[in-house]
Amino acid sequence: MSSSVLFDAPGPKSRRRSRTLSIVTLVVVAAVVVWVVLTLAAPRVSSGITLPGSFDPTRWDIFADPRVWRGIGLGVLATLQAAALAAVLALAIGIGFSTLRTSVHAWVRVPTTVVLEFFRGMPVLLLMLFILLASSFGSFWAVVLALGLYNGAIIGEILRAGLASLPLGQREAGLSLGLTRLQAKTFIEFPQAFRQMLPVIVAQLVVLLKDTSLGFIVGYNELIRTTMNQMASFYGNRYLLSLFLVTLVIYLAINLSLSAFARRLARRRGGAVRPGFLAKLGNRA
Amino acid sequence: MNAVIDNLPSYLQGFGLTLSLFAIAGAGALVLGTLVAAMRISPVPGLSGAAAVYTEALRNTPLTLVLFFCAIILPYLGATLPYFAAASIGLTLYTSPFVAEALRSGVNGVPIGQAEAARSLGMGFGQSLTLVIFPQAFRTVIPPLVNVLVALAKNTSVAGGFFVAELFTVGKKLANANGDNIIPILLGVAFFYLVITIPLGVLSARLEKRWVVRR
Numbered sequence: 001m002s003s004s005v006l007f008d009a010p011g012p013k014s015r016r017r018s019r020t021l022s023i024v025t026l027v028v029v030a031a032v033v034v035w036v037v038l039t040l041a042a043p044r045v046s047s048g049i050t051l052p053g054s055f056d057p058t059r060w061d062i063f064a065d066p067r068v069w070r071g072i073g074l075g076v077l078a079t080l081q082a083a084a085l086a087a088v089l090a091l092a093i094g095i096g097f098s099t100l101r102t103s104v105h106a107w108v109r110v111p112t113t114v115v116l117e118f119f120r121g122m123p124v125l126l127l128m129l130f131i132l133l134a135s136s137f138g139s140f141w142a143v144v145l146a147l148g149l150y151n152g153a154i155i156g157e158i159l160r161a162g163l164a165s166l167p168l169g170q171r172e173a174g175l176s177l178g179l180t181r182l183q184a185k186t187f188i189e190f191p192q193a194f195r196q197m198l199p200v201i202v203a204q205l206v207v208l209l210k211d212t213s214l215g216f217i218v219g220y221n222e223l224i225r226t227t228m229n230q231m232a233s234f235y236g237n238r239y240l241l242s243l244f245l246v247t248l249v250i251y252l253a254i255n256l257s258l259s260a261f262a263r264r265l266a267r268r269r270g271g272a273v274r275p276g277f278l279a280k281l282g283n284r285a
Numbered sequence: 286m287n288a289v290i291d292n293l294p295s296y297l298q299g300f301g302l303t304l305s306l307f308a309i310a311g312a313g314a315l316v317l318g319t320l321v322a323a324m325r326i327s328p329v330p331g332l333s334g335a336a337a338v339y340t341e342a343l344r345n346t347p348l349t350l351v352l353f354f355c356a357i358i359l360p361y362l363g364a365t366l367p368y369f370a371a372a373s374i375g376l377t378l379y380t381s382p383f384v385a386e387a388l389r390s391g392v393n394g395v396p397i398g399q400a401e402a403a404r405s406l407g408m409g410f411g412q413s414l415t416l417v418i419f420p421q422a423f424r425t426v427i428p429p430l431v432n433v434l435v436a437l438a439k440n441t442s443v444a445g446g447f448f449v450a451e452l453f454t455v456g457k458k459l460a461n462a463n464g465d466n467i468i469p470i471l472l473g474v475a476f477f478y479l480v481i482t483i484p485l486g487v488l489s490a491r492l493e494k495r496w497v498v499r500r
Contacts, residue, residue, distance in 0.1 A: 039362075054362075122479060122482070126471065206345075228353060240358060251345070256341065
């Protein structure tokens with residue numbers, strides 16, 4: 001619903017008020033930004049030593065060194081590697097979960113539901129710690145397996161919702177052609193459910209990519225650990241803020257382009273799914 | 286099993302800290318998120334633009350980075366914040382855009398005909414919003430909002446990586462101290478998280494079933 005239905009076309013008075021409010025907001029935002037920048041740029045005295053301001057060239061000079069960028073590149077690569085592997089795993093696990101979860105046999109369906117709720121209900125970080133401590137796979141596989149299991153459970157539920165939203169006739173038509181229940185599911189229901197839910201699944205994969213940053217805590221050298229831990233301790237804490245800003249920009253660039261892709265998919269396939277329903281699935285932080 | 290029972294006091298201590306993080310950040314995110322959502326649907330371009338930038342920027346930043354900023358960069362820049370406060374602020378900031386998006390999509394989920402009908406009956410902006418749109422949006426909004434809170438409950442564990450001794454940290458410590466009982470110890474931690482997340486998930490599913498609007 002576009003909000004423009006809700007009020008009359010603005011007259012001169014409300015247009016003026018709206019413009020004033022806009023300008024006030026922009027001025028307030030600009031003032032905050034200027035204040036932050038000035039505070040950061042001012043030199044700071046800390047335990048007797050005067051540190052140059054945050055935008056002083058001496059606090060950014062490491063970025064002239066190609067080795068720093070190589071390190072950052074390796075960090076990005078490690079993040080993408082873990083995310084890609086975990087995404088493939090999550091899709092496979094999700095398909096498996098949703099098949100079992102929609103089985104006609106209660107002895108398959110009920111245990112699957114319990115396992116699914118278990119994986120869905122606990123923090124990914126705990127799952128990572130679990131795999132790290134209880135197995136000898138090392139931190140890379142702890143990150144990948146935990147993300148695969150957790151997101152697999154979620155993608156399983158997304159696909160189940162997709163299966164449930166198909167018209168019953170699809171399945172019945174398959175069965176009446178002599179396909180078995182599993183065949184009807186694999187060849188008729190899944191392809192449609194998958195297409196229907198693609199935007200939501202891509203949105204979930206963005207969440208997965210963001211969650212690889214938890215490797216920072218369990219000791220996998222992904223982007224954040226590379227920049228904020230290794231580089232900050234190697235080059236010194238004076239580069240902490242510059243490294244943070246660079247890391248932030250890299251993450252925003254990757255995630256915003258993926259999100260834009262998800263949105264384009266959603267628009268292309270728009271109208272197939274109830275909006276409230278999409279919102280519910282798309283809102284997993 | 287014994288290892289879990291013996292360490293019940295530390296579990297409960299960690300659980301208490303997790304619950305207070307959850308409560309503080311949850312309340313903060315609801316307030317901040319509502320504010321952002323109101324700005325986002327307002328007809329004033331400055332307000333909605335600022336809200337959109339805020340939402341997109343925070344939604345696409347990993348929680349680890351947000352907490353890193355609050356717990357490590359801010360103190361380094363001279364702000365004196367206890368780690369618990371830093372974690373609460375970080376979780377609030379990170380969760381608020383998800384709250385805002387849930388609210389906004391609830392309002393957008395109400396068919397346009399409802400608004401047109403209200404307007405054609407002669408209701409003003411305030412009347413059609415409070416009497417027609419919000420009561421319907423409320424029903425579609427509560428289940429996704431509960432899901433955002435479930436995600437927040439799980440996300441409090443990330444604060445454990447930033448010097449807050451909540452449930453995850455307790456689990457890590459206990460696992461290190463009881464190397465022979467790692468699996469029961471960690472299952473104990475999982476149990477306490479599930480105590481929060483599963484009832485909330487059931488609540489959300491039940492509300493959704495009861496309030497589903499057939500269109």
